[in-house]
Amino acid sequence: MKQLGMVLVAVALAAAAWWWLTVEMPRREQAHKAAAEAAAIQARRADTLYRWRDDAGNLHVTDQPPKGRRYERIPRTPRDGIAVDGGKS
Structure with a gap:
């Protein structure tokens, strides 16, 4: 029974890691790129x-x-x- 619990925890951790690497990280990178582009546009406007x-x-x-x-x-x-x-x- 204890081994089954450890396997379930390992599967849950693997699923969480998969979700983080395939869904959350790309979403955060895209948000970071959008914020950097907005900051660059604002800097160009401030210099105009x-x-x-x-x-x-x-x-x-x-x-x-x-x-x-x-x-x-x-x-x-x-x-x-x-x-x-x-x-x-």
Whole structure:
């Protein structure tokens, strides 16, 4: 009787391990990938400015896109290798 109980416990543990490895782990990996993608999108949005012109032709650069108007997305941080020097003339 004791051996039958040990076999049943071993089978139950094997079934739990199978479920964890085939169902739960892939689900958690997919959720982790989705969260990482959402964080990457949010980081790109945080690094974006919007350049657009109003009806009078004035140039605006804002952190929110204008509604109902064409705009261009520009990064806040310069690309690697670009020197930014305000003293050049």
